[in-house]
Amino acid sequence: VKKIAVLTSGGDSQGMNAAVRAVVRSGLYHGLEVFAVQRGYAGLINDDIREMDLRSVGDIIQRGGTILQTARCKEFLTPEGQQLGAENLRKRGIDGLVVIGGDGSYQGANKLNKLGIKTMGLPGTIDNDIPFTDFTIGFDTAVSIVVDAINKIRDTMSSHERSSVVEVMGRHCGDIALYSGLASGAETILVPEVPYDLDEIANRMSENFKMGKRHSIIIVAEGVGKGEDIAAEITKRNGIEPRVTVLGHIQRGGTPTHNDRILASNLGDFAVRKLLEGVSGKACGIIKGELTVTDIDLVVNSKKQFNMELYELAKRLSQ
């Protein structure tokens, strides 16, 4: 490859900018011409592509969001949209592409790879729902935001001896709930991967208050349902009225943690080096501290394994 492009797609995540910076600077370091596509696959179809230099990615490593912007693009789901996107790259002589995004973005990357564009995927999503990587770019920051919010909620809940339901993002994946729940000492963590019993939860909550607990925190992953509904079900069972906080999009913004910046820097550079080795059609990840590549085809057809050990640990420690 001589010319590569980079784009961000799907929901943004903190650390995407650090990944863009790494792809651009690593590409330039290795003598490539590097281009950026604005607004994800929508920009690929609309030919919104510009050449990047070292300065184009200055002062962005610490910023949330993505300077390349992002979109969820329906047109790119069609074969015509994919052909047009590939054509817009080809006419500039761009033969390599790094796609930073989640599951849907990988599907697009897979299609482009099949059309002859050498494509690499980087896992950029707060949800941590991509298989074949232990962590995705943005997850660490999102969890930190949730933990920080729960610290604050805890203060006021203890003062009033109240219980609280905190609804967190994650789409169909319970990882944000699991990791933030363990890190913040939540009494209950509800995730879509594990069945739960509201009677048991309501009873335990009443017992805990009787035993002198001063607050009770239930984290609800959005994949389970609405925090409001869970709170109403608890009130029905034990008469306690938990206060509900929906953290929403604050989980997706703000400055990335150093972990996300380092992960993004490593993966961005790794993707470029792999393209230079002639590798393509792969998703990059980190497994037990090692940078890895896996066929995108396999990644998009697999499901992330839920960490039951961590879930059981959180349960044991929350009594």
Ligand code: F6P
């Ligand atoms: O995939 C990231 C994510 O923030 C999910 O956690 C959430 O379900 C979804 O995106 C929200 O999407 P939107 O920003 O389009 O409302």
